[in-house]
Amino acid sequence: MAKVLMKGNEALSEAAIKAGCTAFFGYPITPQNEIPEYLSERMEQEGLVFVQAESEVAAINMVYGASAAGARVMTSSSSPGIALKQEGISYLAGARLPCFICSVTRAGPGLGGILPAQADYFQAVKGGGNGDYYTPVYAPNSVQEATDLVFRAFNVADEYRTPVQMIVDGMLGQMMEPVELNPPPRVKVDKELYATSGNSDKRKRNIVNSLNLSGLGLEQMNHERFRDYEKIKEKETLSEYDVPKDAEIVFCAYGVPSRIAKNAISLLKKEGISAGLIRPITLWPFPEKDFLKLPKTVKAVLVTELSMGQMIEDVRLALNGSIPAYHYGRVGGVVFEPDEIAEEAKRILKKGGKKK
Amino acid sequence: MATKVIYDKSKGLDEKPFHYCPGCGHGIVHKLIAEVLVELGVLDKTISVSPVGCSVLAYDYFNCDGVQAAHGRAPAVAIGLKKACPDKIVFSYQGDGDLASIGTAETVHAAHRGDNTTIIFINNAIYGMTGGQMAPTTLIGQKTSTSPFGRSKKNCGLPIKVVEMLAQVPSSHYLERTSVHDFANIRKTKAAIKKAFQTQIDGKGFSMVEILSPCPVGWGIAPIKAMDFVKEQMMPYYPLGVYKDNGELTKLSGGEK
Numbered sequence: 001m002a003k004v005l006m007k008g009n010e011a012l013s014e015a016a017i018k019a020g021c022t023a024f025f026g027y028p029i030t031p032q033n034e035i036p037e038y039l040s041e042r043m044e045q046e047g048l049v050f051v052q053a054e055s056e057v058a059a060i061n062m063v064y065g066a067s068a069a070g071a072r073v074m075t076s077s078s079s080p081g082i083a084l085k086q087e088g089i090s091y092l093a094g095a096r097l098p099c100f101i102c103s104v105t106r107a108g109p110g111l112g113g114i115l116p117a118q119a120d121y122f123q124a125v126k127g128g129g130n131g132d133y134y135t136p137v138y139a140p141n142s143v144q145e146a147t148d149l150v151f152r153a154f155n156v157a158d159e160y161r162t163p164v165q166m167i168v169d170g171m172l173g174q175m176m177e178p179v180e181l182n183p184p185p186r187v188k189v190d191k192e193l194y195a196t197s198g199n200s201d202k203r204k205r206n207i208v209n210s211l212n213l214s215g216l217g218l219e220q221m222n223h224e225r226f227r228d229y230e231k232i233k234e235k236e237t238l239s240e241y242d243v244p245k246d247a248e249i250v251f252c253a254y255g256v257p258s259r260i261a262k263n264a265i266s267l268l269k270k271e272g273i274s275a276g277l278i279r280p281i282t283l284w285p286f287p288e289k290d291f292l293k294l295p296k297t298v299k300a301v302l303v304t305e306l307s308m309g310q311m312i313e314d315v316r317l318a319l320n321g322s323i324p325a326y327h328y329g330r331v332g333g334v335v336f337e338p339d340e341i342a343e344e345a346k347r348i349l350k351k352g353g354k355k356k
Numbered sequence: 357m358a359t360k361v362i363y364d365k366s367k368g369l370d371e372k373p374f375h376y377c378p379g380c381g382h383g384i385v386h387k388l389i390a391e392v393l394v395e396l397g398v399l400d401k402t403i404s405v406s407p408v409g410c411s412v413l414a415y416d417y418f419n420c421d422g423v424q425a426a427h428g429r430a431p432a433v434a435i436g437l438k439k440a441c442p443d444k445i446v447f448s449y450q451g452d453g454d455l456a457s458i459g460t461a462e463t464v465h466a467a468h469r470g471d472n473t474t475i476i477f478i479n480n481a482i483y484g485m486t487g488g489q490m491a492p493t494t495l496i497g498q499k500t501s502t503s504p505f506g507r508s509k510k511n512c513g514l515p516i517k518v519v520e521m522l523a524q525v526p527s528s529h530y531l532e533r534t535s536v537h538d539f540a541n542i543r544k545t546k547a548a549i550k551k552a553f554q555t556q557i558d559g560k561g562f563s564m565v566e567i568l569s570p571c572p573v574g575w576g577i578a579p580i581k582a583m584d585f586v587k588e589q590m591m592p593y594y595p596l597g598v599y600k601d602n603g604e605l606t607k608l609s610g611g612e613k
Contacts, residue, residue: 022440023439023440025436049440051439051469053432053465054461054464054468055461057461057462058429058465061425061426061429061433061436062432062433062436062439063436064423064425064426064432064436065405065425065432065434065436065437065438065439065440066437066440067436068423068433068436068437069403069436069441069444070440071440073436087426088429091425196403196421196422196423196437197403197421197440198400198401198402198421198444198445198446199400199401199421200399200400200419200420200421201400201401205419205420205421205422206421206422207415207416207421207422207424208423208424209424210424211412211413
């Protein structure tokens with residue numbers, strides 16, 4: 001397929017269809033509306049399922065039902081809507097059901113605003129639903145990468161039987177970029193081993209369930225899930241590591257703000273300051289190992305996020321005190337400029353950073 | 357003399373013994389559903405959706421695929437299943453806390469979309485599993501663990517009438533209220549359940565049977581008294597009968613039919 005110019009939200013929707021998604025359940029909320037709007041047309045054309053649910057709560061439970069039946073299924077929403085889906089995400093994780101959940105994030109808390117923000121790192125990465133669970137979380141920084149990660153997300157969901165989330169900041173959802181949709185081979189799994197597809201004449205009956213009233217039984221279910229989480233950490237962690245050997249400071253940023261960080265790095269280079277970037281592409285699992293291989297020249301890590309400071313907690317855990325980490329954020333839908341975060345980097349370096 | 361089997365446990369039920377309390381109506385309704393699924397020849401292609409409440413373990417009992425849903429969300433889970441496998445039979449089994457309280461939106465909108473799914477709704481006027489708290493269906497004056505002085509209209513309003521409400525939703529197709537307090541009504545309940553599943557098999561749309569059912573433990577009375585309570589206290593407020601037939605309002609719900 002040749003490159004075409006597409007809006008982020010529409011491109012990732014088309015990628016979902018090309019990934020073999022057969023059912024979409026959603027509810028209107030800005031700034032993700034292009035996804036259900038686009039899919040309401042395309043799913044119909046393809047003879048697939050599109051349902052505009054009565055609420056985000058209902059939509060995620062429809063996803064739960066369709067996934068239980070063995071379908072490749074997705075929902076999309078934005079921050080407050082994802083908050084409403086947390087109950088369902090916890091059930092999906094508990095019942096070991098795959099699905100793809102896309103959040104085109106906006107500013108909060110509460111109703112907040114519809115401008116781009118990254119204040120939902122905690123929501124996606126640290127859960128929000130009840131119980132011990134994680135979901136893989138992808139954070140693309142371009143329309144092309146968003147579509148590539150949609151393909152990957154559906155495969156990872158099926159392979160590990162887990163809900164998978166993608167955080168698309170409002171900017172990426174709304175921007176147009178050239179994109180080429182190249183679906184990779186579909187991972188092979190036998191869903192009849194667990195799916196309640198109404199085929200109990202051909203196999204033993206299947207039950208999809210997160211309930212276990214025996215303490216030891218439920219403990220075992222949790223351990224089984226966490227064994228898969230270890231495999232996901234080992235095999236599915238993605239990042240972009242671009243740190244020169246003489247870097248004095250390293251930015252850590254994800255999504256579109258990582259592109260702003262790249263511009264800031266260019267500005268600093270012109271002034272003779274060597275700076276690098278660690279860009280988590282999976283927010284969970286977090287690319288912890290990248291932080292352990294930083295050169296000794298690095299005096300500080302500057303986490304630039306469109307939040308009051310959320311990812312910085314994982315950066316500090318990864319650094320484990322080896323290098324000081326600083327946060328610079330703008331919130332409410334305000335986006336920092338490259339020179340703004342370059343100035344912050346210089347200020348930190350002037351102040352000292354790591355003591356020699 | 358050769359022996360002849362004249363009554364046997366339905367193949368629609370698993371061997372697992374019910375966990376329900378003595379005198380509870382769930383076991384009766386489970387049996388009726390299982391018999392109907394076998395009689396209609398659809399057991400193997402049926403998927404049950406169990407709620408949160410006393411019947412949370414219903415998936416253990418119906419001898420077909422089963423999904424356990426979050427509290428109140430069973431109709432949404434059911435339509436997800438049905439959309440993924442439209443040629444299968446999908447039903448949710450829900451109590452009054454699940455359906456008439458936390459799940460009202462999912463219930464109304466399943467009817468509103470005309471989902472081709474079936475709901476078996478157990479109205480026993482109380483939250484059973486959590487220990488006998490007041491439900492939206494609890495009668496005025498009825499004492500529960502959260503209405504110790506009896507439900508008052510002033511604080512809690514009048515009990516909700518679910519089939520009456522859903523009858524007003526234009527896309528609902530078949531709605532009936534029955535009871536399992538005696539043999540005659542158990543037989544009528546089975547006929548209603550059969551008609552509801554037939555509605556789905558025929559692809560006609562949303563069907564629901566609301567079943568008045570005793571909860572002697574939750575009500576704090578003996579099983580036989582509980583049967584009397586259904587007849588004497590519940591039935592006058594919750595009249596039995598067909599509220600919507602073939603998509604049309606019946607006389608019971610203000611229609612012509």
